Amino acid sequence: xxxxxxxxxxxxxxxxxxxxxxxxxxxxxxxxxxxxxxxxxxxxxxxxxxxxxxxxxxxxxxxxxxxxxxxxxxxxxxxxxxxxxxxxxxxxxxxxxxxxxxxxxxxxxxxxxxxxxxxxxxxxxxxxxxxxxxxxxxxxxxxxxxxxxxxxxxxxxxxxxxxxxxxxxxxxxxxxxxxxxxxxxxxxxxxxxxxxxxxxxxxxxxxxxxxxxxxxxxxxxxxxxxxxxxxxxxxxxxxxxxxxxxxxxxxxxxxxxxxxxxxxxxxxxxxxxxxxxxxxxxxxxxxxxxxxxxxxxxxxxxxxxxxxxxxxxxxxxxx
DNA sequence: ATCCAGGAAAACG
DNA sequence: CGTTTTCATGGA
Numbered sequence: 228x229x230x231x232x233x234x235x236x237x238x239x240x241x242x243x244x245x246x247x248x249x250x251x252x253x254x255x256x257x258x259x260x261x262x263x264x265x266x267x268x269x270x271x272x273x274x275x276x277x278x279x280x281x282x283x284x285x286x287x288x289x290x291x292x293x294x295x296x297x298x299x300x301x302x303x304x305x306x307x308x309x310x311x312x313x314x315x316x317x318x319x320x321x322x323x324x325x326x327x328x329x330x331x332x333x334x335x336x337x338x339x340x341x342x343x344x345x346x347x348x349x350x351x352x353x354x355x356x357x358x359x360x361x362x363x364x365x366x367x368x369x370x371x372x373x374x375x376x377x378x379x380x381x382x383x384x385x386x387x388x389x390x391x392x393x394x395x396x397x398x399x400x401x402x403x404x405x406x407x408x409x410x411x412x413x414x415x416x417x418x419x420x421x422x423x424x425x426x427x428x429x430x431x432x433x434x435x436x437x438x439x440x441x442x443x444x445x446x447x448x449x450x451x452x453x454x455x456x457x458x459x460x461x462x463x464x465x466x467x468x469x470x471x472x473x474x475x476x477x478x479x480x481x482x483x484x485x486x487x488x489x490x491x492x493x494x495x496x497x498x499x500x501x502x503x504x505x506x507x508x509x510x511x512x513x514x515x516x517x518x519x520x521x522x523x524x525x526x527x528x529x530x531x532x533x534x535x536x537x538x539x540x541x542x543x544x545x546x
Numbered sequence: 547a548t549c550c551a552g553g554a555a556a557a558c559g
Numbered sequence: 560c561g562t563t564t565t566c567a568t569g570g571a
Binding site for chain 3: 377378384385386427429431432437514515516
């Protein structure tokens with residue numbers, strides 16, 4: 228039984244650029260037979276790859292079993308799903324949540340075509356066909372990328388899991404225990420005894436705590452961010468402790484659908500140096516000037532969906 | 547041991 | 560003001 232959490236409604240943001248969203252998404256429900264698990268039939272002209280989407284590094288709370296089932300905690304629910312060719316089988320949430328979370332309402336072919344202008348990005352698009360950016364809950368995404376600084380993906384995953392286990396609400400699914408990501412007021416001063424010190428966040432611990440306190444005291448902080456332009460939203464996010472340019476860009480891309488955001492990490496800089504901007508430095512800390520140079524180049528090279536291009540470059544990285 | 551990982555805050559000139 | 564140092568953690 229899923230626990231109902233009063234006042235913990237998942238804050239999804241609806242800001243689909245009108246020029247590229249689909250009126251008829253092209254996905255249809257198969258008629259229910261005896262199978263209790265609902266399915267979606269994916270149209271071949273609207274590619275979707277569950278493995279690419281959940282495995283590319285944009286999310287930290289999904290796991291794939293050996294036989295191809297994905298389990299993930301999204302907001303207050305556990306989602307179980309798998310893909311067999313053009314069939315997406317899912318459980319745990321209504322179809323509308325699946326469609327929204329996986330951005331199945333967006334015209335991916337049109338998006339990738341909008342930046343498919345050179346051989347290298349063309350290769351990445353081909354290699355990661357069906358990769359879609361998901362719509363992440365804002366606070367969890369923000370907290371995740373505070374925890375992501377100067378770290379690697381396995382460590383980020385462990386930290387997020389620990390925070391959820393320490394502070395989040397239990398969810399039982401298929402007789403296993405999962406944990407919803409805790410609302411900010413569960414971590415902040417309002418949350419009682421805070422064991423953040425045991426979460427192995429290192430120097431990021433006070434960043435998470437302070438930002439949780441600020442957000443817990445800010446009504447509709449996420450709606451405010453969503454209403455702003457990319458540049459203004461970026462400036463606002465960077466006022467929180469622990470959020471710099473890179474984290475802000477990831478949050479804007481993954482939680483607020485600001486697709487002109489182009490997060491630059493060490494991987495992306497290496498890729499951009501090797502394939503687009505040979506004059507970039509190597510092996511040194513990323514300067515603010517360098518970050519902005521790469522950002523501006525990306526917007527010019529890939530256009531207003533350069534954030535999508537970034538994720539294809541990142542997912543196709545080798546290293 | 548040394549270096550690196552989806553960096554950012556603090557200290558420094 | 561831009562630039563360098565420090566920060567906690569675990570894996571390679």
